[in-house]
Every structure is written in structure tokens, then in C-alpha cells.
Amino acid sequence: MDHSENQLIITESLRIPLAEIAIDFVRSSGPGGQHVNKTSTQAELTFDLAHSPSVSELDRAWLISRLGTKLDSSGVLRVTSQEFRSQLRNKNAALDKLQAMLAAAMHRPKKRKKTKPSRSAVEKRLAGKKKESEKKKMRTYKGE
Numbered sequence: 001m002d003h004s005e006n007q008l009i010i011t012e013s014l015r016i017p018l019a020e021i022a023i024d025f026v027r028s029s030g031p032g033g034q035h036v037n038k039t040s041t042q043a044e045l046t047f048d049l050a051h052s053p054s055v056s057e058l059d060r061a062w063l064i065s066r067l068g069t070k071l072d073s074s075g076v077l078r079v080t081s082q083e084f085r086s087q088l089r090n091k092n093a094a095l096d097k098l099q100a101m102l103a104a105a106m107h108r109p110k111k112r113k114k115t116k117p118s119r120s121a122v123e124k125r126l127a128g129k130k131k132e133s134e135k136k137k138m139r140t141y142k143g144e
Helices: 035-040 057-066 089-104 119-139
Strands: 007-009 015-017 023-024 042-048 075-080
Touching: 007 089, 023 089, 042 089, 057 089, 089 119
Parallel strands: none
Antiparallel strands: 007 015, 023 042, 042 075
């Protein structure tokens, strides 16, 4: 996880200040007995992607299109972590999840270059088809 100097580093061009990420701690669900019932260790991060000043307009549009199902109606991305018994570890795990999610969404696939098979490849394919065809022709029954 890269969050040095109070910022979350997603890519070389995209760095999000930790001040833009709201962190709340709530009670975890699931097993854990008295500890879970008394302590608020689940970390819940919210990041307002639609209105973040650190995300360029081009990147914002791309991220919103890629993360559309994970955003709420006002463009806020919410990430939670309740794997650990400590707030700090859950906060770091949630920051890792947010960073991984944004980094994966920022990946832009390369454009496919159209290619044409070489003449020898076409000839080889056609020769193979002709050979198979001849083989199958030999199988036909020539009844008299």
C-alpha cells in the first residue's frame, strides 16, 4: 500500500489526498461475541469521486463509467473492512481495497490493431482443408 505524505497513490498521475477520504468506524457484524458487540472496529471509507478536486475530468468520466455499479446515486464510492479486530488494521485494509479498486478501474486496455494473416498462413490453412476433404471423400461408399 502506497499512502505516503498523507496521500493515496493510485497511478503516477492520480494521487488522492487522505483528507478527501472520510473514515468512519462502526460495529462489525458476525461472530466475535462480547468484543464485537462493544467495539466499533469495522472501517468504512467514503470517497466522493464525482466531486473530487484531485481527479481530472477525463479520469473522472472514465472511473465513473468503470465503477458505475459501485457508486451511489451521488457519485460516492464506499469501501468497508471488518477482517481484523483493530481499527488501524481495518482502516489500512480498507485503504488497500480502495487503492486496488481505483488502480484496476484506471487501467485502460490497449486498442487492438487489425491484422491480416500472411499469404503462407492462408495457403497452409487451405491446404489443410483440402487434405481433410480428400480424406473424407475416400471414406464414401461407392456401391454398384
